Each structure stands twice: as C-alpha cells, then as structure tokens.
Amino acid sequence: MNGTTPAPFTADDHRDRMARAVRQAAEAGLAGLLVAPGPDLTWLTGYTPTAETERLTLLVLAPERDPVLVVPTLEAPDAERAPGAPALTLRDWTDGKDPYAATATLLDPAGRYGISDNTWALHLLGLQRALPGTSYASLTEALPMLRAVKDPAELALLAAAGGAADAAFEEIRTVPFAGRRESDVAADLAALLLRYGHSRVDFTIVAAGPNGADPHHEAGDRVIAHGDMVVLDFGGLKDGYGSDTSRTVHVGEPTDEERRVHDLVRAAQEAGFRAVRPGAACQDVDRAARAVIADAGHGEHFIHRTGHGIGVTTHEPPYMVEGEERPLVPGMCFSVEPGVYLPGRFGVRIEDIVAVTGDGGRRLNNTARDMVIVD
Structure with missing residues (x-):
C-alpha cells in the first residue's frame, strides 16, 4: 500500500x-x-x-x-x-x-x-x-496563492496521501469501538497512518456522542458506548504532502434522527463537491454546501467554513468561506467538509480533499460516505 x-x-x-x-x-x-x-x-x-x-x-x-x-x-x-x-x-x-x-x-x-x-x-x-x-x-x-496551484507531481503526492488515509479508515472501521476510550481509537488511527506511509501524524480527532458537537475535540478518556455517533477526522504528511479526511461512524444501529442528520451532511458534502469547477468563486463551494443544511433547518448548527487548502501543510489557502471571491483554478486542492453539530447530543462531519480539474473536481478520498456501522 x-x-x-x-x-x-x-x-x-x-x-x-x-x-x-x-x-x-x-x-x-x-x-x-x-x-x-x-x-x-x-x-x-x-x-x-x-x-x-x-x-x-x-x-x-x-x-x-x-x-x-x-x-x-x-x-x-x-x-x-x-x-x-x-x-x-x-x-x-x-x-x-x-x-x-x-x-x-x-x-x-x-x-x-x-x-x-x-x-x-x-x-x-x-x-x-x-x-x-x-x-x-x-x-x-x-501572496495567499503562492502554493495554492499544484503541479502534476504535487497532485500525485496529494492523491497518494489521500489514498493512505483512506486505507487507514478502511481498517479502523473494523476495530472495536464500544468499551474503548476515544484516545485508544485515536492511537490506532495514528499507528495506521504511519503504517500506510505517513511520516508525520498531525491530528486524530475521535469525538464520540456529545463530544462530536465540538469540531476540534481532542480525543480523551471518554469511553465510547453503544449508540454513540463518532466523528473521525485525521491526517498528516506523507512524502511531504498532506492528508485530511473525516467520516462519521455509528456504534450499533442509529436512530432515525441520526440517519437523517448524517444523510443531510452527506447531501451537503455532495453539493459542495458539485460546485467545484474552474472559474467558480471559493465562496460558491461554501454556499452550495451551506444552503443544503440551512434549507433543512440546521443552518445555525454548521459553525465553520466548508474547506481549507492543503499541500505541504494540512491547512493553507485557499479557503472555502463566504466572502472569498477568488476564482478556482485547475490544480487547487482543498477540503470540502460540511458538518452539523447538535450541542450536548452528537455531531456529523464528512470530508474529502478535492482537486480542481479542467472541467470540475476530483475527489482524493474515496471511502464510503454512507453511514458506517461499527462494533
């Protein structure tokens, strides 16, 4: 791999x-x-x-x-x-x-x-x-766009980093979650990133149950329980270029509401991805994803920008956020990561790295975006 x-x-x-x-x-x-x-x-x-x-x-x-x-x-x-x-x-x-x-x-x-x-x-x-x-x-x-447009060799390195992060997710979904601490699963994720070629792990967010409503929750001693929604957000550097992906899994069968919220975020993420094309403004990606969530009545629960650039660092320009009118250019790479966060209850985030192509966008993360059930 x-x-x-x-x-x-x-x-x-x-x-x-x-x-x-x-x-x-x-x-x-x-x-x-x-x-x-x-x-x-x-x-x-x-x-x-x-x-x-x-x-x-x-x-x-x-x-x-x-x-x-x-x-x-x-x-x-x-x-x-x-x-x-x-x-x-x-x-x-x-x-x-x-x-x-x-x-x-x-x-x-x-x-x-x-x-x-x-x-x-x-x-x-x-x-x-x-x-x-x-x-x-x-x-x-x-010069905010100094490193923003990647050449073919850089795109290949980013795709390889994304593939390595995908491999880590495919394996982490098979390990036990219930009865283990968030920090235990985070350690597993870090080890998998390294196994699949990363030289550095920058973050391994594992946010279970109500902790999922905090987008930057630090994995801690909370014991993951049956019935928890768990946000996983992880990445680092492989051969000098970054990975960053998020998937939200559920321990056991979810409730109807949890499925609805997950489906909503998945639809918003798809809308953000579909808005990626040369000449579109960065803010258009944010607007497309945000509109789906707002129309469903959860606008106040989407509390961060839709995306950030990635390259030799995991966060860099360009930013997919309201007010950023800079046009998208082939070779730009950035995350598309809408989320819904219900305080005291749970959160959902789905994130892919996307590269702008000549006629649209290409995902550099390709694991399932459907609800994943874990043990």
Missing part, C-alpha cells in the same frame, strides 16, 4: 518555484520576499533546517537578483545538500557577526517585502533596526 518512493523534486523544480514567487511578488508591488524556515522555505528550496534556532536563516528573493539563502555557517553543509541548493547562492555568517547587517546588503533600503508568517519576531525586529526604511507584509496576506 505504501507504493514506490516518488522521485524527489529537482533543482530545476525549485528554481521554477522561486522564479514564480518573484514574479508574483513583483505583481503584488513588493520589492521581494523574505522566507524563514517553515513550509514556504521547504517548498521553495527543499531545505528544512534540522532545528529552528535563534540563528537567522532567511531566503531572499528579489527581481533581477539570484536567490540567496542566508544561513549560519554551522548549518551551511546541510543547506548545500538541499535539493534546491544548485539554484541558490549561499551566504553564511558566523557567531559573533551581525546577520542582519549582512542581510541588509541584499535588500532595498526603502523596499516593502513579503515575509513568511512564521519568521521569528527577533529576526524581523533585527532587520528593521538594520534597515529602518523597509516595511513588511505577511506572506499569507501578500
């Missing part, structure tokens, strides 16, 4: 990504981009420091200048081995020297730069001291 190891991204892949980022920065009126360790740096260069420390590591991207990675001297050997290193110039600095003064020579003294969201305040303040005439904008606000 793990499949073959995918070919790594090459220096040319990373060169193309950095060139695209520079073009987008210029179109946004920015002098360039400053990228600290985190998902943006990994995506752009293939470099992930072994540990994030107080020492400055920063990728500097600007028009008409080769990409430069400012890196501590002791980390330079690792940076030189990164897949994107041949497309970079490394500028290392040693302890006792001022890394901000060294970085300042690469920047426009009056420029406005996009800076990655997870940059330490220590480093941003250091740059401002070195170049008080510069200004900065959050990368997510300035």
Whole structure:
C-alpha cells in the first residue's frame, strides 16, 4: 500500500518555484520576499533546517537578483545538500557577526517585502533596526496563492496521501469501538497512518456522542458506548504532502434522527463537491454546501467554513468561506467538509480533499460516505 518512493523534486523544480514567487511578488508591488524556515522555505528550496534556532536563516528573493539563502555557517553543509541548493547562492555568517547587517546588503533600503508568517519576531525586529526604511507584509496576506496551484507531481503526492488515509479508515472501521476510550481509537488511527506511509501524524480527532458537537475535540478518556455517533477526522504528511479526511461512524444501529442528520451532511458534502469547477468563486463551494443544511433547518448548527487548502501543510489557502471571491483554478486542492453539530447530543462531519480539474473536481478520498456501522 505504501507504493514506490516518488522521485524527489529537482533543482530545476525549485528554481521554477522561486522564479514564480518573484514574479508574483513583483505583481503584488513588493520589492521581494523574505522566507524563514517553515513550509514556504521547504517548498521553495527543499531545505528544512534540522532545528529552528535563534540563528537567522532567511531566503531572499528579489527581481533581477539570484536567490540567496542566508544561513549560519554551522548549518551551511546541510543547506548545500538541499535539493534546491544548485539554484541558490549561499551566504553564511558566523557567531559573533551581525546577520542582519549582512542581510541588509541584499535588500532595498526603502523596499516593502513579503515575509513568511512564521519568521521569528527577533529576526524581523533585527532587520528593521538594520534597515529602518523597509516595511513588511505577511506572506499569507501578500501572496495567499503562492502554493495554492499544484503541479502534476504535487497532485500525485496529494492523491497518494489521500489514498493512505483512506486505507487507514478502511481498517479502523473494523476495530472495536464500544468499551474503548476515544484516545485508544485515536492511537490506532495514528499507528495506521504511519503504517500506510505517513511520516508525520498531525491530528486524530475521535469525538464520540456529545463530544462530536465540538469540531476540534481532542480525543480523551471518554469511553465510547453503544449508540454513540463518532466523528473521525485525521491526517498528516506523507512524502511531504498532506492528508485530511473525516467520516462519521455509528456504534450499533442509529436512530432515525441520526440517519437523517448524517444523510443531510452527506447531501451537503455532495453539493459542495458539485460546485467545484474552474472559474467558480471559493465562496460558491461554501454556499452550495451551506444552503443544503440551512434549507433543512440546521443552518445555525454548521459553525465553520466548508474547506481549507492543503499541500505541504494540512491547512493553507485557499479557503472555502463566504466572502472569498477568488476564482478556482485547475490544480487547487482543498477540503470540502460540511458538518452539523447538535450541542450536548452528537455531531456529523464528512470530508474529502478535492482537486480542481479542467472541467470540475476530483475527489482524493474515496471511502464510503454512507453511514458506517461499527462494533
């Protein structure tokens, strides 16, 4: 089930990504981009420091200048081995020297730069001291679609991650639920994700009975009982790309009301999926799913957005939410995950990752969306 190891991204892949980022920065009126360790740096260069420390590591991207990675001297050997290193110039600095003064020579003294969201305040303040005439904008606000449109290799990795999560669900539905703690089932889910090729598990929500009405419930010591509805929401990273899926199961036979609510959420999820097509606005996906739930009288019980993007992180732009008018583009990947949450009683959520195609959408999760009965 793990499949073959995918070919790594090459220096040319990373060169193309950095060139695209520079073009987008210029179109946004920015002098360039400053990228600290985190998902943006990994995506752009293939470099992930072994540990994030107080020492400055920063990728500097600007028009008409080769990409430069400012890196501590002791980390330079690792940076030189990164897949994107041949497309970079490394500028290392040693302890006792001022890394901000060294970085300042690469920047426009009056420029406005996009800076990655997870940059330490220590480093941003250091740059401002070195170049008080510069200004900065959050990368997510300035270039929210930087990583949103996936290429075919990225889509293949996301599909493989989705398939691995599906395999984990197919197996977890066969284990006993009744009489076990939520945390026990969550541990089983985490182990299955790892068995099916994930390198990292980001979350394993197991929310039984009334806990299912809390969309981000942390699996705890509640003992799952016969008659419980159980929301399962789980995912992580496989070969550097994310999975995220939700299914709601029932321990024993459900009541008529529980079936109606589950069927309602399934219909809403289908409506959201059917709204996916190039040129549609992100908010159209949210509106389609939400209308089904609102028309059934449960509008107040759908309390979150319909979806979020996914890629090298499990939550990233674009977001399927009212007010987001950005058009869908082939290659975008995001969740479609409506839910109904009845406080003190139960909740239902059904989630698939969906990729925008040339004429609609393609699900990257393909397990049953019908009510699943577990023991």
